[in-house]
Structure formats: structure tokens, C-alpha cells
Amino acid sequence: MDWGIKNRLSRIIKPDGHTVMLAIDHGYFLGPVSRLEDPAKTIKPLLPYTDALMLTRGVLRNCVDAVNDIPVVLRASGGNSIAGKDLSDEGITLSMKEAVRLNASAVALSIYIGTDHEHQTLINLSRLIDEGEEYGIPVLAVTAVGKELEKRDARYLSLSCRIAAELGARFVKTYYCDDFEKVVKSCPVPLVIAGGPKLKTETDVLRIAYEAVRQGASGVDMGRNVWQSQNPVAMIKTLRAIGHEKASLSKAQKLLEELRKER
Numbered sequence: 001m002d003w004g005i006k007n008r009l010s011r012i013i014k015p016d017g018h019t020v021m022l023a024i025d026h027g028y029f030l031g032p033v034s035r036l037e038d039p040a041k042t043i044k045p046l047l048p049y050t051d052a053l054m055l056t057r058g059v060l061r062n063c064v065d066a067v068n069d070i071p072v073v074l075r076a077s078g079g080n081s082i083a084g085k086d087l088s089d090e091g092i093t094l095s096m097k098e099a100v101r102l103n104a105s106a107v108a109l110s111i112y113i114g115t116d117h118e119h120q121t122l123i124n125l126s127r128l129i130d131e132g133e134e135y136g137i138p139v140l141a142v143t144a145v146g147k148e149l150e151k152r153d154a155r156y157l158s159l160s161c162r163i164a165a166e167l168g169a170r171f172v173k174t175y176y177c178d179d180f181e182k183v184v185k186s187c188p189v190p191l192v193i194a195g196g197p198k199l200k201t202e203t204d205v206l207r208i209a210y211e212a213v214r215q216g217a218s219g220v221d222m223g224r225n226v227w228q229s230q231n232p233v234a235m236i237k238t239l240r241a242i243g244h245e246k247a248s249l250s251k252a253q254k255l256l257e258e259l260r261k262e263r
């Protein structure tokens, strides 16, 4: 692996092979989503417990103080919105020069396998990877499902993750699912999981994080299930215990309860 790519990736995925990333890029197609209306306010208390921030350049420039030494994964695809016809209709929205200017540790792009825009998003991914490799910037492929959350099964996610890795993505963001191990085993690059829309209980969040890591994921890149939780700091600290300290599920549950009381 080229030194620049390796160095940037190692800022995100720590020496223990794990990472707790915080996703706050949702505004790029959802606008001011609940609890992310004022990104600066949402991010500030979570920053000390975050290994890398996944966000757009607009939020980075306007809502994150440049003195922070935090690795950033810049969203590089978009051009769609929740009000539009089709969420899969994305293009590349960030140049690699801009990513360098903003000191990005990686750039992220969504692919939509099995949709009308499958080809377009895979060509976008390939182009971004070509540019990223030239500049030493790793690309994170996001196996997006848009509104079709039911697509998240091992067969579909294995297909999506493997295609992303075959095209050259240095790491992949996907979803947890039953038989997640199959997804991990058939993908030759590190995987992190999203949380998706807010789950019923916070134990459900801990469970998917714990199971994903146990079955071989490199960690999480969660958004809504952290910053929409009752106590976001308690949640991210507990996710760190799962990711970096190999906490069991019951230990994580107890820790979350204790941290909640610390308010």
C-alpha cells in the first residue's frame, strides 16, 4: 500500500484495527435532520470520543474548528435530495484538490447496486478512486440503499461490498445484517457499519455494533443512533468500549447505564 494511503487510513482505523467514526453527513440530502440542525452544537461534545468525522465540506468549514486534530472523511457524492425522485441519482460533488486543501484523510462516495443508477454510481466510484490513488487519498465506498431499507441482507450487502472492493475502495461502509460474517469474509478490505434510522432501543444499537465487531468489522461509522440517542456522549463512549476495549454486550449495557447517570 502506498505510504500516503496507508498513513491516512491509519489515522482513521487505529493500530488496534478498530475505529469509532461519527457520521454527520446526512444534511447533504436530508437537510436539517433532527438533532443535526446545528451541526457545531451536535459535534462539539462528541469530538473527544470520535476517531474520525464523516461529513461534507460545508459542515467541515463552517462547523468544525480547524485547530482540532481530527481525521476527516469528506463526502464526495451527492446531487440528490429526499424531495427528489430518486436517491440513487448521485454524481461526484468534490474534487480531489479540494479534499487535499481540506486535509482529508479519506473521501466517501455512495454506490447504489441494483438500482437504475447502479452503473453511474460505480463509474463515479472508479473515477474517484483513480483520482484518490493519484493523491494518496483512500476512498470509502458506502453501500447505500436509499429508502429501500429492506434490501439490507447478507446476499445484497456481500454483492455491494465485494464490488466496491473490486473497484478499488480502500474501505467500505455497509449495514449490519443476519449472517454478517459472510459479508466480512467475502470483502477483502476493512468494513465499518452504519446504524441506519434510529433503532427501537439503545440495546439494539449496542448489539449491532458488538456483533459487527465480533464478526470481523473494523468498527462503526454511525450517525443517528449516536446523536439522536438520549445521551449521545454516553452512547459514543460505550461504542468505543465495544470497538477498542473488546467489551462484551452485557458489559457495554452496564457501562451505558452508568454513563447515562453521569449527566
Ligand code: R5P
Pocket: 023, 024, 025, 026, 054, 142, 194, 195, 196, 197, 221, 222, 223, 224, 225
Ligand atoms: C447517509 O445518510 C450517510 O452516508 C450516513 O453517513 C450513513 O447513513 C450513516 O449514518 P447512520 O448511522 O445515521 O445511518
